[in-house]
Amino acid sequence: MKTATFARHTLTHLFIIALGLVMIYPIAWMIVSSLKPNNMIFSDPGLIPKAVTFENYITGWQGYAGTTFERFFLNSLLMCAVAIIGNLISCTMAAYAFARLKFAGRAVWFALMMVTLMLPAHVTLVPRYIMFNTFGWVGSYLPILVPKFLATDAFFVFLLVQFIRGIPKEIEEAAIIDGCGKVGVFLRIIIPLATPALVTTALFTFLWTWDDFFNHLLYLTNPATFTVSRALRTFVGDAGAVTNWGGALAMSTLSIVPAFILFFSLQKYFVQGISTTGIKG
Amino acid sequence: MQIIPGITNFFRRNAAAYMFLTPWLLGFFVLTLYPMAYSLLLSFTDYDFTQPNSTQWIGLGNYMKMFGSVFGQSEFTTVTGEIMRVDPYYMKSLSVTLTYVFVSVPLKLIVALGVAMLLNQKLRGVPFYRAVYYIPTLLGGSVAIAVLWRKLFEKQGLVNDVLASLGFTDLPGWITNPNFALWTLILLTVWQFGSSMIIFLAGLKQIPSEYYDAASVDGANKVRQFFSITIPLLSPVILFNLVIQIISAFQAFTQAYIIGGGRGGVLNSTLFYTLHLYIQGWTYHEMGYASAMAWVLLIIIGVFTAIVFRSSRWWVSYGVGE
Numbered sequence: 103m104k105t106a107t108f109a110r111h112t113l114t115h116l117f118i119i120a121l122g123l124v125m126i127y128p129i130a131w132m133i134v135s136s137l138k139p140n141n142m143i144f145s146d147p148g149l150i151p152k153a154v155t156f157e158n159y160i161t162g163w164q165g166y167a168g169t170t171f172e173r174f175f176l177n178s179l180l181m182c183a184v185a186i187i188g189n190l191i192s193c194t195m196a197a198y199a200f201a202r203l204k205f206a207g208r209a210v211w212f213a214l215m216m217v218t219l220m221l222p223a224h225v226t227l228v229p230r231y232i233m234f235n236t237f238g239w240v241g242s243y244l245p246i247l248v249p250k251f252l253a254t255d256a257f258f259v260f261l262l263v264q265f266i267r268g269i270p271k272e273i274e275e276a277a278i279i280d281g282c283g284k285v286g287v288f289l290r291i292i293i294p295l296a297t298p299a300l301v302t303t304a305l306f307t308f309l310w311t312w313d314d315f316f317n318h319l320l321y322l323t324n325p326a327t328f329t330v331s332r333a334l335r336t337f338v339g340d341a342g343a344v345t346n347w348g349g350a351l352a353m354s355t356l357s358i359v360p361a362f363i364l365f366f367s368l369q370k371y372f373v374q375g376i377s378t379t380g381i382k383g
Numbered sequence: 384m385q386i387i388p389g390i391t392n393f394f395r396r397n398a399a400a401y402m403f404l405t406p407w408l409l410g411f412f413v414l415t416l417y418p419m420a421y422s423l424l425l426s427f428t429d430y431d432f433t434q435p436n437s438t439q440w441i442g443l444g445n446y447m448k449m450f451g452s453v454f455g456q457s458e459f460t461t462v463t464g465e466i467m468r469v470d471p472y473y474m475k476s477l478s479v480t481l482t483y484v485f486v487s488v489p490l491k492l493i494v495a496l497g498v499a500m501l502l503n504q505k506l507r508g509v510p511f512y513r514a515v516y517y518i519p520t521l522l523g524g525s526v527a528i529a530v531l532w533r534k535l536f537e538k539q540g541l542v543n544d545v546l547a548s549l550g551f552t553d554l555p556g557w558i559t560n561p562n563f564a565l566w567t568l569i570l571l572t573v574w575q576f577g578s579s580m581i582i583f584l585a586g587l588k589q590i591p592s593e594y595y596d597a598a599s600v601d602g603a604n605k606v607r608q609f610f611s612i613t614i615p616l617l618s619p620v621i622l623f624n625l626v627i628q629i630i631s632a633f634q635a636f637t638q639a640y641i642i643g644g645g646r647g648g649v650l651n652s653t654l655f656y657t658l659h660l661y662i663q664g665w666t667y668h669e670m671g672y673a674s675a676m677a678w679v680l681l682i683i684i685g686v687f688t689a690i691v692f693r694s695s696r697w698w699v700s701y702g703v704g705e
Contacts (some may be wrong), residue, residue: 115508192410196406315526344533
């Protein structure tokens, strides 16, 4: 009986590992190929490079139109940092109101917030573009960052509402008896206790802003302002031809490093975020 | 005299909440509600971004431009008396997107459920495996992976190298062949089943193991248990995943854009709806038309979501056997 279970478990493990390897293979291949000389990328499906070179990283780093990837990475990091601050402030404020405060019209506003969760971004796209263009914002980061300060990522509002509802009310009631106002409760009780959900919000804001391509394509017009995802597109020519594959794979590899680091250091927040809101992907 | 204290009272009761809600309210009105109304208005005009002053009201012109070919027309006269050509690519973009949604969403959910069940066993290392299976989802939406995908499925790409070493010959360039290009994108989407898998896994953990024990005692085999216990008890989670995935699949853009090099690929075989919308609005500056396309997309997504929710009463069960 024992050996049979052991054999079955071993088989299951082997199957899971084999499937996992197939899944990971393309990414592993990308990382390895970025270290191969350019002419060997085409002819070598293996994972062990016959020759290792950093040439692709040097040519890829040159970037586009005289701007190097150093700038693109700094741009992306800056954009993500501001986006995180915006989402944390605005989404937490809205979530606190929805989850804890009683006010006229709450049910209606909450329902509208839930509707925006499902709304395709495209119905607001053209007027937003026209509006931001009138403000003279096209070409800057403002069209991407200002919406973050206005809680337009309803996903996070919903995530935080769900979390704040789970915080025991007794703590707040005690604070109110001690003379704490609504702002005090928000700053001293809700924010500290909601830290796990705030980390999840920051994490996904980072990933989505880092990976976002559509908005960067629309609004970033000057190569000096390009983000990493917008800059990677410049490796692909207009008809889809790529001249510097080595550089493209090398910079693509670098571009996924932040996501990897965050994922492996903050794994539990991922699982929490996905299972409470069903975050798209 | 009674009104004044009433109002101050109302303000006192609600002011704090509305203060907290101010950023969201501003965003809702300025960045969602007003743009939605405005784009609906624009959808009845020939608004061109480069010459906004010559904008004309063209009634249902943009909608005729989309669906004229259904009525066998290639051009029509607008309310202003102008002759407009029917968009020859709109129907193609719609059929590409519908194929993509209908194939990729069910496949993705089936794979996600299969892997979730595989991981829902008393095994060591499940958190690690779960992390590994999530990696493609973590990275899949990025430009980096789209660039990689182009490389993998080229004529001289990794996939063909592997297939050739297995003895296959006459292999096509998957990306450049109009019969296969969309399928590489579908594969890319299915590969990112991680989020659905994690949600399924959380749902599976909620099913008490006593149900399976009891079914075993009654002589139900694994297949029977799957259809009589797992699927019904998981049905709310399936519904949830289905809705989320349908909504996001209709809006797929980045992968098609990168793989097609900013266009719809060979013979427009990967001309996704949103890609076509982007090209119309930003390459040709036909923003009135792009707005109309966006509204039709909203209606399509709304209809599909409504159908799924409506049908759910036939196949979703809540709170069985509590």
